[in-house]
Amino acid sequence: xxxxxxxxxxxxxxxxxxxxxxxxxxxxxxxxxxxxxxxxxxxxxxxxxxxxxxxxxxxxxxxxxxxxxxxxxxxxx
Amino acid sequence: xxxxxxxxxxxxxxxxxxxxxxxxxxxxxxxxxxxxxxxxxxxxxxxxxxxxxxxxxxxxxxxxxxxxxxxxxxxxxxxxxxxxxxxxxxxxxxxxxxxxxxxxxxxxxxxxxxxxxxxxxxxxxxxxxxxxxxxxxxxxxxxxxxxxxxxxxxxxxxxxxxxxxxxxxxxxxxxxxxxxxxxxxxxxxxxxxxxxxxxxxxxxxxxxxxxxxxxxxxxxxxxxxxxxxxxxxxxxxxxxxxxxxxxxxxxxxxxxxxxxxxxxxxxxxxxxxxxxxxxxxxxxxxxxxxxxxxxxxxxxxxxxxxxxxxxxxxxxxxxxxxxxxxxxxxxxxxxxxxxxxxxxxxxxxxxxxxxxxxxxxxxxxxxxxxxxxxxxxxxxxxxxxxxxxxxxxxxxxxxxxxxxxxxxxxxxxxxxxxxxxxxxxxxxxxxxxxxxxxxxxxxxxxxxxxxxxxxxxxxxxxxxxxxxxxxxxx
Numbered sequence: 001x002x003x004x005x006x007x008x009x010x011x012x013x014x015x016x017x018x019x020x021x022x023x024x025x026x027x028x029x030x031x032x033x034x035x036x037x038x039x040x041x042x043x044x045x046x047x048x049x050x051x052x053x054x055x056x057x058x059x060x061x062x063x064x065x066x067x068x069x070x071x072x073x074x075x076x077x
Numbered sequence: 078x079x080x081x082x083x084x085x086x087x088x089x090x091x092x093x094x095x096x097x098x099x100x101x102x103x104x105x106x107x108x109x110x111x112x113x114x115x116x117x118x119x120x121x122x123x124x125x126x127x128x129x130x131x132x133x134x135x136x137x138x139x140x141x142x143x144x145x146x147x148x149x150x151x152x153x154x155x156x157x158x159x160x161x162x163x164x165x166x167x168x169x170x171x172x173x174x175x176x177x178x179x180x181x182x183x184x185x186x187x188x189x190x191x192x193x194x195x196x197x198x199x200x201x202x203x204x205x206x207x208x209x210x211x212x213x214x215x216x217x218x219x220x221x222x223x224x225x226x227x228x229x230x231x232x233x234x235x236x237x238x239x240x241x242x243x244x245x246x247x248x249x250x251x252x253x254x255x256x257x258x259x260x261x262x263x264x265x266x267x268x269x270x271x272x273x274x275x276x277x278x279x280x281x282x283x284x285x286x287x288x289x290x291x292x293x294x295x296x297x298x299x300x301x302x303x304x305x306x307x308x309x310x311x312x313x314x315x316x317x318x319x320x321x322x323x324x325x326x327x328x329x330x331x332x333x334x335x336x337x338x339x340x341x342x343x344x345x346x347x348x349x350x351x352x353x354x355x356x357x358x359x360x361x362x363x364x365x366x367x368x369x370x371x372x373x374x375x376x377x378x379x380x381x382x383x384x385x386x387x388x389x390x391x392x393x394x395x396x397x398x399x400x401x402x403x404x405x406x407x408x409x410x411x412x413x414x415x416x417x418x419x420x421x422x423x424x425x426x427x428x429x430x431x432x433x434x435x436x437x438x439x440x441x442x443x444x445x446x447x448x449x450x451x452x453x454x455x456x457x458x459x460x461x462x463x464x465x466x467x468x469x470x471x472x473x474x475x476x477x478x479x480x481x482x483x484x485x486x487x488x489x490x491x492x493x494x495x496x497x498x499x500x501x502x503x504x505x506x507x508x509x510x511x512x513x514x515x516x517x518x519x520x521x522x523x524x525x526x527x528x529x530x531x532x533x534x535x536x537x538x539x540x541x542x543x544x545x546x547x548x549x550x551x
Contacts, residue, residue: 005083014105018112018305018312024272039106056272058086059279062116063106064123064150068087077078 006053006071008046014066017041021057021067030057091123091132091152099149108146112312114213114269114302115144118278122180122209123151125283131290135178136170138163140192142184143218144211161192164199167206175344178289181208186216189225189249196255200295203260203342207285208297210251213304214323221307225249228326233307248326252299256332263288264333266299268324270316277329284336292341301327359526361401373404373429373514377437379454380504381422382446382467384412387501391444392423394505394527398519399427407435420449427514442512444504445471446487465507467500483511483551490543496533499540506544510551517545 008030010021015037021044022030029050037043044057044066053071061067088094095104109115126132136154139147140163148155154177158166167181181199188196188210199206215233216222222235226248230239240248252266263285267278278300285296301323303315310318348354355362378395382388389410396408407426413419424437441462445451448471451464455477458464463481469488485507491500502524509517520541528534 011105016106016111020112020312020316023313023316039103041111055086059117059121059275060272061120062109062111062113064092064116064120065088065105068085070083070085072081073084074079075082077080 004049006051006069008051008057009068009070010044010046011066011068012043013038014063015039015041015043016063016066017043018062019044020060020062024056024060026054026056027052089120089123089127091126091135092119092150093152096149099146107150109143110304110306112303112305112315113143114211114300114304115147117269117275118182118209118211118282118300118302119144119147119150121275121279121282122182122286124279125286126153126178128283129286129290131178131286134176135180136167136174138167138170138179138181140181140183140187141218142187142211142216144182144184145218147182161187161190162195163187163192164195164204164206164208167208168199168202168204171205172344172347175205175347178286179206180286181206183208183210184217185210185212185214185224185226185251186219189251196251197258200255200261200297201258203262203294205289205292205342206295207289208295209282209285210297210299211302212251212299212323212327213302213307214248215304215307217304217307221304221309226251226327228322231322250327252297252327252332255297260295261297261333262294262336262339263296263331264299265297265331266301266327266329268301268319268329269303270301270319274320274329288336288339292343293336293339294342296336299327301329373427375426375428375430375432376442376512376514377440378425378427378442378444378508379422379437379440379457380425380444380446380501381420381450381454382501383449384419384421385498386421386446387498388421388444388446388450389423390527391501391505392425394520394523395425395427395508397523398515401519401522402515404429404515405432407432409435409437420447420453422450422454442508444508446500446504447471448473451475463511465504465511467504469500483507483548485544485547487544490547491540494536494539494543496536496540499537502537502540503544503547506541506546507548508544509541510545510548517541 027050029047032042058067137151139157141160163181167179171179214226223233256264265281267281268274269278281298305312305315380388380392396406399406410423412421426432439459443458444465446467460479465483467487468484469486475482487500487503490503
């Protein structure tokens with residue numbers, strides 16, 4: 001798990017499929033699903049690797065809770 | 078030593094974890110359309126508040142427009158304002174709670190059309206507010222009508238052939254207008270489009286909120302955002318349309334920034350202590366016990382005259398004296414647009430019991446200070462009522478015989494004590510002489526609070542006494 005960070009998590013049923021995150025991603029690791037979610041939209045999915053934790057998709061997303069970025073940060077002890 | 082720690086960047090604290098205030102079964106997502114600019118800006122504001130630890134002291138004023146429901150989402154204090162009035166409501170909140178962070182969040186229809194007056198004056202007063210102006214060049218909520226910021230040529234529901242300067246005028250640039258004012262300390266326009274634009278918007282929002290937290294004054298950030306539904310475009314095309322069409326006309330940039338030089342502005346502390354407020358207004362707290370043992374039957378009084386005769390003032394004095402005696406009172410003026418020369422009258426009710434309707438249609442006492450007043454109200458007086466006629470100015474006698482007629486040369490008596498304009502005080506004295514409701518001392522007390530000049534006070538007291546004596550001779 002740890003070596004897969006940074007990663008982006010997309011809340012399946014909060015995504016409205018506007019695809020602005022996909023356009024914002026410099027690594028092109030996001031894409032639109034074929035199936036529809038509960039709201040009736042195709043939703044953004046993460047390829048599973050390649051995320052650099054740049055936060056671009058987080059800020060591009062108009063749905064406040066849909067995207068979560070998980071990354072590791074150096075902290076001084 | 079350094080250690081790696083996992084950081085989770087999700088929904089900021091200043092947004093509700095679940096939108097419990099929202100109607101319907103879906104408490105997780107906003108009501109905004111896919112690709113809407115509101116969600117992005119909500120998130121940026123919430124992130125700034127959370128990072129600065131200001132969420133708990135923030136009051137978010139939502140406007141009318143799609144973001145009318147911002148209180149579903151913002152985990153802050155919230156007030157929803159009438160259309161265009163967010164800066165006025167925000168002013169009240171900010172003045173009453175000087176330590177709060179007040180955010181006025183408004184769209185272009187709200188801020189630049191119906192609310193133009195409110196935003197200009199709140200900005201001009203330099204209120205401690207952060208205004209976030211969401212400009213998407215259209216009325217989104219109502220279905221895509223032309224807004225003040227709609228571009229020339231832009232097709233909307235109400236400009237199906239495109240907005241024309243000839244017919245609808247030019248789009249209004251609000252950031253530029255606000256920047257011309259003296260008081261605002263920071264005015265910027267940003268464009269919430271690609272990552273670069275979003276980051277500039279983020280920076281501007283954080284700066285505005287930080288300046289407010291430092292009490293530096295009025296900040297205004299105009300944000301160009303997408304309305305894919307109103308524009309009938311995909312979210313992706315909407316972003317391009319902002320960049321290609323909106324930005325050339327509404328140029329992003331800092332229009333005013335004197336925040337470096339701005340000193341924290343502290344308004345005088347408000348008196349929030351009720352004892353102090355009562356004291357400064359010269360009022361006694363609580364219900365004053367009635368000094369007269371006898372219950373006062375409801376007196377419905379109408380005082381009428383020409384503007385400048387003091388009919389309204391006499392009514393106020395009567396009501397105030399009654400209030401000081403612990404009676405229930407009401408006073409309603411009625412006058413024309415003229416300051417002098419028109420007719421004026423007031424309805425006064427004095428009673429031991431609670432007063433229902435404060436309007437006097439059928440008085441039991443009419444004080445007619447000039448001819449037209451008598452003509453107008455003589456027939457309204459109830460049978461057995463009293464009419465005081467200012468016989469100095471009214472030559473005719475009453476045409477009714479079922480009322481008590483009291484002819485008093487009010488103006489002449491006033492002239493005799495030294496001031497013709499004190500005819501209203503004479504009328505008060507006559508009233509006291511006829512209706513033994515409250516003491517003359519009560520009226521003196523009221524005169525003292527309204528007349529600061531000693532000479533004027535003395536003359537008016539003399540006038541009251543002269544009227545009182547006259548009534549006693551009847």
